[in-house]
Structure formats: structure tokens, C-alpha cells
Amino acid sequence: MSFWDRVKPYVMVSPSITVFLLFFIYPIMYLFFLSFTSWNLISLTKTFVGIENYVELLKSPQFHLVIKNTVLYTFLMVSISIGLALPTALWLNKRGFLHKFTQGVIFTPHIISLVSISLVWMWIMDPDYGLLNWVMGFVGIPPSKWLANPKTALISLVVVGVWKTLGYNTLVLIAGLQSIPKDIYEAAELDNASKWRNFYKITLPMLSPSLFFLLVISTIASFKVFDTINIMTQGGPIDTTNMIVFFIYQNAFDFFKIGYASAAGVLLVIFLGLMTFIHFKLLANRVHYR
């Protein structure tokens, strides 16, 4: 083999490797480095402070609240968005105009920017002239300040999040349903299986790869929620919707505590890695890949 033959593969992959190193590996390394410093984004000196940022974070009641909010939001988002997507997919997995139409309609939010969605929902949830209170009025429920009330702010964000992701989750599950061979159901019919056993013993296990995929990506996506908070609540009222990425953003670019924010960023990376690891450990052997 000539020198060029040996080098060629490396030359071929070098553009993507360069981009990867520059925009993925380097920022992560830099994040780790910054998390051990004190820096205000402007000054030329970055003071090394050791693990002080981490100590401060872990002691901070605000950070504890932020973690609690994030975990609660993630739990609600994942369970509701997948829990609703499954029956929706089962219902829409048929031929017919109405089914195709509904599929298109519920998928539409997925292609709209979250910023627009947030603005639309801010109008819907407006206490004085919003659609939601108007509709609730008909049923006799008194108007509520959805986003300004500490009791309803977080759940309001969940509603927006679910509304945005439901179509995508449903689509993934419909694709999963359609890849189940028809003759398995015919065999089950001849085996005198009830509808419930059909679902529980055949559909659900066959759908497990899709469900597992949705579980992992929705967990990660929910952990990283930012746009809706930034536009709709700014973390308020009284930090009830402040979640980890917004917390990082605020500390870095509002309070210029770069080191402190970086430490929170590192904890987010570790947390997500841990969550994904746990998902795979606990569930991977219950997932059936063909």
C-alpha cells in the first residue's frame, strides 16, 4: 500500500472530525475547565477556584428547587406525551381520510418554531382575553392566571410541551405499529386471543423499541426545556418554572456568573448520562429488537 492509500481514509474523514472536535469536544472540555473558575465573561482573567462552584451549587436552595422542577416537568412530559401518543397512534393506525387528516393536524405543531408556539399559547392562556379562560367560562370554571399562578404555571408549560410533541410521538408509534406483520394478528385471531391480550402480549412488546426510543429522547429533550420558559414565564412565578437550562442561561448571561453556570452545565451532562444509562440498564432487556 502506498503512503497515499494509507492516508486517504484519514483525509476523507478529516472535515467531519475537525467539525466534531471544534464544535463538540472542545466546548465540552472548555465547559469543564470553566466550571472550576470564576469569570464574568468580560474580564481577561479567569480565576481558578477549584470545586467552589460545585459546592455553592449543591448548597443552593434555588438549585435544589430547579432540579425538583426539572425532574417533575420531565416526568409529566414523558408520561403524558407518550401516554397520550399510544392511544392516539392505535386510533390513527387505520386507513381513511379522517385518520390521515388528523395525523397531519397533530403533527403540524412539530414543524412550527417553539417561539411561535409559545406566543400563541401565551395568548390562549392570557388571564383577561385568552381563549382558555373564555372556553372555561362556558363550563362555569372561574378565570385563572394560568402562567402567573404558581400552582398552574408548570402544568401550563407541560400542556404546551405535550401539544408540541404529541404529533411526533404518535408518528413514531404509528410507524412502529405498521411494521408489525399482519399475519401475527391473524395467528392470534386463530388462537382465540381477546383484544386486550392482543394488545398486551403482541402489540405492546412489538412496539417496545419505538416506546424505548421515545422514552430516551423525550427524557433528554424535557430536561433541556428552555424556549417556552424563556418566552412564557422567565422561570417565574417565584421560580416555580425555573428549570436547569434556563437557570444556566440566567446565571451565565444575566448575572455573568460563567463559572457557576458552567458547573451547572457539567451537572446536567452527568445527570443526562446517568438517566440514559439507567434507562438502558433497567429496560434494554425488556425491549424486543427483531
Next chain:
Amino acid sequence: MANIYLQDITKKYENITVIKNLNLEIKDSSFTVLVGPSGCGKSTTLRMIAGLEKVNNGEIFIDGEEITHVNPGKRGVAMVFQNYALYPTMTVKENIEFGLKNNKISKEERESVIQEICDIVGLTEYLDRKPSNLSGGQRQRVALARAMVKRPKVFLMDEPLSNLDAKLRNQMRTELIQLHKKLGTTFVYVTHDQVEAMSMGDAIVVMDKGVIQHMANPVDLYNDPANIFTAQFIGAPPMNIIPGKKFFEESTYLGFRPEKVKLDSTSADNCLAMKGKILTREILGSETIYSIRTEVGDIKVKTIDSVFPEDIEIQLHIDYKHIYLFDVAGNRQRNLEKVKL
């Protein structure tokens, strides 16, 4: 054990009628094979017996009981699918057990039936495996076991051997014949392969375009076909069909089997004689197949006698008793044969 009776069955897909007024009686304990080219309605017929396809018109009886609109699971039938249709997420044992559990069979009874059936089909050591870890032949056995444990009145099989390689297919063919003997249950078997049909069935139903062309045992089907379609579908190479008017005024077509032609023999009485030129020959070892051009068209000849070179002129004789006459619609003229031949 049961006989099956299909009465005036009509099946439409949207506006296309695939089966029209089909009447068929499948005898108790028989091994009945539905055979025909693809799209002839054989699989549809089987699936209607299973209850997987709705019937547009007519009635189906199993064991004297009308079951036209009964759920598939309550008809007392079991089916083996072409691609096995095993439940991929279940182990072999769970696959076999599924139907029994649905029918609320007690655990002890389940265990003993599974043990018994798995001994018969040789699956005992694979019970804890998933179908994806089994070979094609083993999956086939699981599908069979799953059907057998339910102790059905009727076994339905939809081209169950077509996904196996040639060697395994021959082996399974023999095993299925033995299984039928052992169980004594009614088997209904669908295939497009006439060799499979002839070797396995004790009653063969030849179908084309949703219509039964001929139903008979293998010997009669071969020796006494009802029409040109059956005559040409059964046997390889197919029966030679030539214009008949030249030889018999009343017959549009005249047929004879390739293996009944004598080549280069001295002229004899009661024979149809013609001259031809050998175009090609296929030497298969025990026999040779010639393609011969005659004045009435190209014909095939199969012989175990001496091997002739290509491109020579040759004399052909066909004994009158091996000649079949057909009318313009392709139906046999048995009465005419009695008079003329």
C-alpha cells in the same frame, strides 16, 4: 375430525369477484390439496375456511355446523402460515402455549400437551428460545406444534413449505404425510406446486380464476383430466396440446403426455403417427426431454430410451389409448374418445 362443506361461496374484493359460487366438499380425515397458479383463489378459499376473510355470499360448514360468521378462534381450526407467523417476542413455549392460555386450559394440562407435542415434532430442547434464534425448519416445527396443541378439527396450511430449501422441503413433506396418518385429522393444504400437490394429497382440487377445474385423487387427475387446464397444470413437462381437427373432425384440440410418445419406433396399428425434427434436448440422467418441431406445432417428448442427436428428422408414434380429445372450450370429450379411439 370433521368434513368441510362450502356452499355457493362468493368472495369479492371491492368490485372484483375473485370466487364465484364455489361449491366444495372436503371429506373427513382427508388430505386435500388446493392447487393452482397464483391468483386462482386457493389461498382466499383457505382463509375463508379459517375465518380470516369474510364471505360475501354462501355458507361454510365444518362438521355439519354452520360457521360462516363464527370467529376464527372458535371454529376448531388451526392454521400454519407461509412465513410461520410466530410471535417474535415470545419464546417457543409461549408461542405454543398462547392459544391454550386464551382458551383457559389449566396449567397441568397445558404442560402435558406441550410436552407430548414437542416430543412428536422434536422441539423439546428449544422451548426457551425465541423464534429469531431458530432455523427455518425449526420455526416450521414451532408453527406446526402451535397448531397441533389446540387439537383442531381441521388443519389449514397455506404454502407452509415454500420458505424452506429444497432438501428440507422434501423432508418436511414426508413428515407432514406421516403426521396426517398419525393424527387422522382433516388437512387442507394450499400450494402452487403441482409436484407437492400430487405427492401429498389424497384429494386434489385444481383451481383457476376462482373456479374449481377438477377435483380428484392424484391418479385420476393425471390419467383422466377433465379439461385442458388440468391436463397442462398437472405433469412436467405439461401435456402436449395440438389442433385436433386434422385428425378428428369433432375435436378442436388433441392432447397427449410427453412420456407417452414413442420415438423412432417401427410403425404400429392404432397409433397416431407424425414426423418431426429434434430442436433441443435436455438430458436429465434417467430421462431425456426433447423439443420436437412437427407440422402441427412444437411438442415435448420425455423418454427413458436411447439418446438421439439434435437436428435429425424423427418418426413419432402415440398410441390411441393415450390420446385425449377436447372441445373448443377445452373440456374433455370422453364419449367421443370411446367411439373414435
